[in-house]
Amino acid sequence: xxxxxxxxxxxxxxxxxxxxxxxxxPPRGSNIDHIVKKGELIKDHVDAINITDNQTSMTRLxxxxxxxxxxxxxxEPVLQMVTRDRNRIxxxxxxxxxxxxxxxxxxCLSGDHQSFGDCSQxxxxxxxxxxxxxxxxxxxxxxxxxxxxxxLEGKPEMFVGAAANPFxxxxxxxxxxxxxxxAAGVEFIQTQCIYNLDKFEEWMKGVRERGLHEKxxxxxxxxxxxxxxxxxxxxxxxxxxxxxxxxxxxxQGVEKGKQxxxxxxxxxxxxxxxxxxxxxxGFHVMAIxxxxxxxxxxxAAGLYPRPNGN
Amino acid sequence: MPxxxxxxxxxxxxxxxxxxDGVAVVGCLEGECHFNAGNLMARRRxxxxxxxxxxxxxxxxxxxxYNLSSSEGPRFAQxxxxxxxxIKELGPNPIRVAKNKAA
Amino acid sequence: xxxxxxxxxxxxxxxxxxHKNILVLGCNECxxxxxxxxxxxxxxxxxxxxxxxxKEGKEVKIDELTLExxxxxxxxxxxxxxxxxxxxxxxxxxxxxxxxxxxxxxDKPIYPGVNTTFLGATxxxxxxxxxxxxxxxxILATTGGICPVARCAKRLFxxxxxxxxxxxxxxxxxVDCAWQLIVDRLKALERLDDYEKLCPLKDWSTDRAGGPRKxxxxxxxx
Ligand code: SF4
Numbered sequence: 071x072x073x074x075x076x077x078x079x080x081x082x083x084x085x086x087x088x089x090x091x092x093x094x095x096p097p098r099g100s101n102i103d104h105i106v107k108k109g110e111l112i113k114d115h116v117d118a119i120n121i122t123d124n125q126t127s128m129t130r131l132x133x134x135x136x137x138x139x140x141x142x143x144x145x146e147p148v149l150q151m152v153t154r155d156r157n158r159i160x161x162x163x164x165x166x167x168x169x170x171x172x173x174x175x176x177x178c179l180s181g182d183h184q185s186f187g188d189c190s191q192x193x194x195x196x197x198x199x200x201x202x203x204x205x206x207x208x209x210x211x212x213x214x215x216x217x218x219x220x221x222l223e224g225k226p227e228m229f230v231g232a233a234a235n236p237f238x239x240x241x242x243x244x245x246x247x248x249x250x251x252x253a254a255g256v257e258f259i260q261t262q263c264i265y266n267l268d269k270f271e272e273w274m275k276g277v278r279e280r281g282l283h284e285k286x287x288x289x290x291x292x293x294x295x296x297x298x299x300x301x302x303x304x305x306x307x308x309x310x311x312x313x314x315x316x317x318x319x320x321x322q323g324v325e326k327g328k329q330x331x332x333x334x335x336x337x338x339x340x341x342x343x344x345x346x347x348x349x350x351x352g353f354h355v356m357a358i359x360x361x362x363x364x365x366x367x368x369x370a371a372g373l374y375p376r377p378n379g380n
Numbered sequence: 381m382p383x384x385x386x387x388x389x390x391x392x393x394x395x396x397x398x399x400x401d402g403v404a405v406v407g408c409l410e411g412e413c414h415f416n417a418g419n420l421m422a423r424r425r426x427x428x429x430x431x432x433x434x435x436x437x438x439x440x441x442x443x444x445x446y447n448l449s450s451s452e453g454p455r456f457a458q459x460x461x462x463x464x465x466x467i468k469e470l471g472p473n474p475i476r477v478a479k480n481k482a483a
Numbered sequence: 484x485x486x487x488x489x490x491x492x493x494x495x496x497x498x499x500x501x502h503k504n505i506l507v508l509g510c511n512e513c514x515x516x517x518x519x520x521x522x523x524x525x526x527x528x529x530x531x532x533x534x535x536x537x538k539e540g541k542e543v544k545i546d547e548l549t550l551e552x553x554x555x556x557x558x559x560x561x562x563x564x565x566x567x568x569x570x571x572x573x574x575x576x577x578x579x580x581x582x583x584x585x586x587x588x589x590d591k592p593i594y595p596g597v598n599t600t601f602l603g604a605t606x607x608x609x610x611x612x613x614x615x616x617x618x619x620x621x622i623l624a625t626t627g628g629i630c631p632v633a634r635c636a637k638r639l640f641x642x643x644x645x646x647x648x649x650x651x652x653x654x655x656x657x658v659d660c661a662w663q664l665i666v667d668r669l670k671a672l673e674r675l676d677d678y679e680k681l682c683p684l685k686d687w688s689t690d691r692a693g694g695p696r697k698x699x700x701x702x703x704x705x
Binding site for chain 1 (some may be wrong): 570636644646653666678681684685
């Protein structure tokens with residue numbers, strides 16, 4: 071199938087393979103070693119690596135610099151970009167900067183509210199929202215123009231993604247919201263961490279009923295639980311996260327030292343189940359500060375070796 | 381006054397400005413206000429006045445809210461004594477003292 | 484209306500510490516309705532300031548006055564003859580009133596006595612909530628009459644973020660999610676299909692972003 075960009079992730083998806091992506095948070099300081107290390111750790115097991123953009127509003131080294139670093143190592147980064155901190159001038163400018171380093175994937179987000187982070191007294195920008203950012207990137211790429219209408223000298227060749235949270239409210243517009251993102255031009259979706267598989271499958275059913283799975287690639291998001299504590303925290307504290315009681319009970323059912331293993335096992339089982347779900351085009355494995363487990367999960371889930379993407 | 385609900389912060393403030401050593405607002409028992417919530421509002425206003433009085437150095441403790449029913453003569457007497465004791469302890473209103481000094 | 488909240492008295496006392504003749508100036512409009520700067524609040528603040536000065540052994544004259552409005556020259560003119568008696572004014576009007584008073588009385592220090600907070604409505608006595616951010620380009624027609632600019636913490640134009648939970652906003656379980664309200668309302672209007680219409684990039688030039696704004700109406704100008 072023909073691709074629209076030089077993105078390796080796009081190629082793999084269009085070739086009909088189940089894609090695997092993962093993500094890393096940049097360091098809270100200028101020492102970039104650990105991103106390099108994380109990249110090395112998982113590079114053979116994933117097709118692309120998202121770099122988060124000041125996630126949960128904790129100030130970190132910028133996503134763009136970390137993406138460039140991965141690119142220079144020969145890896146395939148996905149530039150996450152939130153509209154919280156940049157207006158349309160800065161967004162366009164950063165997109166061009168990323169494109170100049172042949173970063174070919176972008177994930178358009180609105181971002182967590184700044185009150186969750188270390189600068190809760192700061193302003194937020196929100197000049198445009200995530201859906202408008204999708205439109206903006208597509209406009210730059212396909213029309214070769216700035217939002218202001220001027221011609222670009224060199225278009226950003228980016229495969230455009232966004233997030234979807236099938237578990238947030240109001241549930242009845244969660245499928246329409248995906249349709250809206252597709253209408254805006256999104257090409258791939260990475261979902262919120264899935265723990266409630268029934269609900270996810272219900273959402274996917276709605277997605278299929280409207281044929282939306284044929285209009286974009288949906289990567290199911292998964293995060294292994296490290297402990298009961300983490301599961302409870304996610305259930306109670308993280309807005310828009312759906313952690314069913316069974317997940318907590320199952321982790322509670324094993325002794326403390328084995329909970330992490332159980333979490334990995336559950337993650338692998340989820341992937342196996344969702345491989346059967348029509349419309350799931352791949353997996354986004356977010357092992358938060360636990361990247362060393364990604365290869366194990368990918369292998370056990372039968373997603374290894376990865377296609378070379380050429 | 382028909383009801384303590386009529387008492388406003390400004391009434392309490394003015395009393396102290398004029399030199400009162402203490403202000404006791406005595407309302408009906410909570411839940412038994414003829415006008416539903418007059419005495420509850422009064423309590424909140426007394427609390428607000430207390431805060432301001434603390435800020436300007438008069439002392440919020442000089443304003444107090446009490447509740448009783450109309451048949452409770454002895455309790456009224458008890459509150460009055462309590463209040464007098466409290467004020468004696470606190471001494472004279474510093475505003476009046478300052479005023480007299482200035483005069 | 485414009486909603487304001489009281490400033491801590493300590494802060495006002497600090498501003499006024501070097502002044503001897505002070506006018507506490509209220510406003511009969513919005514700040515009266517939201518009980519932050521009307522005649523009553525003027526009385527309480529003036530009384531507190533007088534007691535404070537007394538206690539500190541200072542001779543300070545503090546007068547009270549509440550004007551019909553402080554955002555209109557006509558009413559501000561009412562203090563033209565008396566203003567010279569004062570060396571400072573505490574205005575309990577919104578930020579507009581404070582500034583307009585200062586413009587009229589150029590050599591008088593005018594201190595703010597309230598924190599002007601937002602354009603909102605009275606939910607119940609003592610509770611006010613924000614409704615409008617005066618962006619200069621009203622989009623309520625497309626959002627079911629609920630404003631995502633003023634009421635969504637991320638001012639999203641195309642639907643709820645992933646943090647919307649059981650009707651509440653991700654920033655605080657006490658705050659309604661604007662997009663839940665919009666969706667509920669579109670449903671009630673039988674217009675839920677409208678949700679899928681893409682909302683184009685907003686022109687913020689009519690907002691604060693475009694610099695100080697001005698409305699000129701030739702039809703009513705004199
Ligand atoms: S939860 Fe609702 S109101 Fe809050 S930021 Fe998200 S969309 Fe906006």
